[in-house]
Amino acid sequence: MTRSSGPDVLGEEYRLLRHEVAVVPVERQAVLVEGPDASSYLQGQCSQDVVALAAGMSADALLLSPQGKLDALVRVTCSGPERYVVDVDEGFADVVVARLQRFRLRVKVDVELLPWHCVALRGPAAASVAAPGLDVEGGGIAIAFDWNGVTGVDLLGPGPLLPGDVPVAGSEAWRAVRVEAGIPMMGAELDDRTIAAEADLLDRAVSFTKGCYTGQELVARLDARGNRVARRLRGLVLPDARDPGGATGGDRSSSGAQRGPRPGDVVAVDGRNVGRVTSVAWSPVFGCAVALAYVHRSVEPPAAAVVCPSADQAVGALAPDAAVAGSGALATDAAVAQDAGEAGDGTGGGMPGQRAEVRALPLVGPA
Numbered sequence: 168m169t170r171s172s173g174p175d176v177l178g179e180e181y182r183l184l185r186h187e188v189a190v191v192p193v194e195r196q197a198v199l200v201e202g203p204d205a206s207s208y209l210q211g212q213c214s215q216d217v218v219a220l221a222a223g224m225s226a227d228a229l230l231l232s233p234q235g236k237l238d239a240l241v242r243v244t245c246s247g248p249e250r251y252v253v254d255v256d257e258g259f260a261d262v263v264v265a266r267l268q269r270f271r272l273r274v275k276v277d278v279e280l281l282p283w284h285c286v287a288l289r290g291p292a293a294a295s296v297a298a299p300g301l302d303v304e305g306g307g308i309a310i311a312f313d314w315n316g317v318t319g320v321d322l323l324g325p326g327p328l329l330p331g332d333v334p335v336a337g338s339e340a341w342r343a344v345r346v347e348a349g350i351p352m353m354g355a356e357l358d359d360r361t362i363a364a365e366a367d368l369l370d371r372a373v374s375f376t377k378g379c380y381t382g383q384e385l386v387a388r389l390d391a392r393g394n395r396v397a398r399r400l401r402g403l404v405l406p407d408a409r410d411p412g413g414a415t416g417g418d419r420s421s422s423g424a425q426r427g428p429r430p431g432d433v434v435a436v437d438g439r440n441v442g443r444v445t446s447v448a449w450s451p452v453f454g455c456a457v458a459l460a461y462v463h464r465s466v467e468p469p470a471a472a473v474v475c476p477s478a479d480q481a482v483g484a485l486a487p488d489a490a491v492a493g494s495g496a497l498a499t500d501a502a503v504a505q506d507a508g509e510a511g512d513g514t515g516g517g518m519p520g521q522r523a524e525v526r527a528l529p530l531v532g533p534a
Contacts, residue, residue, distance in 0.1 A: 180340035181451045188290035188319075189336035190329065195285040196260035197323050198253045200267065202276035205249040212270060212381055213243065214363075216374040220245040223301050225310050227372040229363055230266050231382025237361040238266045240353060240372065244310055246301055252281070252308060254323055256353035270381065283307060286327040289319035289341065296331055297322055304328050314371075315348040316533030339449065346448040346457050349402060349528030355430065356400060356445045356459060364394040365461065367528070398442065398461040401468060402530040403434070403523045408456035427456060428474050428521060434460050435473045435520070441466050444474060452531055458523075468527045475520030 183189040200209055209217040215228035225244040232238055239259050244252045255263050260280050267278045288296060289312070297303070297320045299311040307324015322329065351357050351366045363369055363386060373386060389396065408427055427447070434442035442462035450457040458474070466472075 176337070177339055177343075177449065178451045180334075180336035181343055183334055184289050184317075184336055184340055184344050186291065188288055188292040188296055189334045189340075191287050191289045191319075191336050191341040192338050193285060193287035193289075193321070193341065194257035195254045195287070195321060195323060196257055196263075197281040197283040198255070198260055198263050198267070199279045199281050200251045200253055200276060201249065201279075202274075203249055204274040204276045205251055208271070208274050208276045209243065209251060209253075210377065211379065212267060213241070214373040214380055214383070214386065215243060216377040217243055217245075217251070218377075219374075220251075222247055223299075227368075229368065229372050229382075230263060231363075231380075231386070232359070233381055235362065235382045235385025236359055237357055237363060238359060239263050240351070240357055240368065242310065244308060246308060252323070254285075254310075254321075257285075259353045281325075283323050283325055284327060286322040286329050287312075287319065288322070288329075288333065289317060289336070289344065291318055293319040296320070296333055297329065304330070314350050315529040316531075317344055317348045317350065342446070342448040343450050343457070346402070346446050346459050347450060347452065347529060347531040349400065349459065349530070351400060351459070352446070356461075362389070362396055364389050364396045365398055366400045369394065396464065398463055400445075400528065401442070401460055401462045401466075402526045402528045403428075403444070403458040403460050403472070403474065404450075404453055404526060404530065405456040405458065405474060405521050405523045406453075407522050428458055428523075429476075431477065432474050433477045434462055434523070434525070435475065436466055436470060436525070441472070450530075457530055459528075460525075462525055466525055468525045470525040472523045472525050473520035474523045 180189060206218050213228040213230055215226045220226060222245050225242055228241055228243050230238040230241055239255050239262050241253050241255045241263060246252050253263060264278055264280055297309050299309045299320055301308050303309045305324055305326045305328035307327055310321045312319040312321055356366055405428055428444055430444055430446060432444040433440050442460045444458050444460045446459045448457055
């Protein structure tokens with residue numbers, strides 16, 4: 168594998184990811200769920216129709232708390248009769264194991280963290296380099312990836328081998344593609360306060376025709392009410408952030424008077440804090456910084472906004488769980504508006520804000 172080089176490394180790596188293929192620094196961890204009751208147990212624990220998966224098939228799924236909050240966004244692959252590989256963003260395998268062990272009572276199923284690694288290919292030519300399937304070279308499995316026009320293949324196994332001389336793209340190029348496509352990541356856009364509808368995960372990861380599963384009540388109730396959650400994952404384009412260092416959290420000037428946008432910054436519309444930035448990248452397409460942010464549902468894209476540091480990072484632009492109060496009851500619009508209004512005026516303690524436009528996702532469509 169080789170890393171591209173030249174005066175515009177980011178632009179070349181980005182081009183490979185959008186139009187050809189490259190290896191990207193995406194790490195996944197895998198958990199094996201196996202035993203006579205594996206399919207029925209997973210069917211009752213995750214939001215996807217696991218029983219419908221034939222050998223070699225994969226589907227995204229949600230592991231939810233009994234209150235309907237997100238424990239993990241996972242991908243479930245049937246690798247044989249009563250044998251499933253559940254993979255998740257790096258750093259969250261222990262959460263998945265603990266969650267699956269939690270309700271494992273009187274069932275014949277084993278849950279085991281696998282010592283596997285991931286080689287991730289992204290780009291339209293990925294399938295020609297490594298075809299999805301079971302028992303790939305080096306052991307493990309190869310799983311197709313497709314999200315808002317971004318395609319690829321993930322090789323998961325104890326020592327996944329990559330055929331051929333495939334170029335390597337750095338984290339900056341992959342982050343640009345991920346943010347533009349609106350692909351949420353555990354630990355950034357997704358955590359244990361997230362409601363699936365906020366991140367637009369229902370169509371992708373939930374079956375509404377299967378039987379009951381843990382956490383289903385909130386998902387079903389929100390669906391019946393049109394999924395009117397308090398906030399939505401949106402894209403931001405920041406036209407004045409024209410320094411690549413700013414997009415990765417660096418200062419735009421030696422004095423630091425105008426720094427680049429960062430995760431945790433406030434999104435303000437008409438002087439009212441309406442959201443919070445979760446991920447930032449430099450976009451070769453827009454020639455400026457782009458970002459993902461949770462924004463209050465009252466803001467209909469496209470909308471003009473300002474992004475600035477929070478005067479107090481401990482104060483949320485919206486209460487993280489504003490859409491759910493107590494045991495899962497929906498919060499009122501008035502309560503949500505109060506949460507948004509109490510966060511301040513978005514001045515960031517005098518730090519200059521940056522112009523932004525709130526847009527629907529994806530920011531950049533299929534290649």
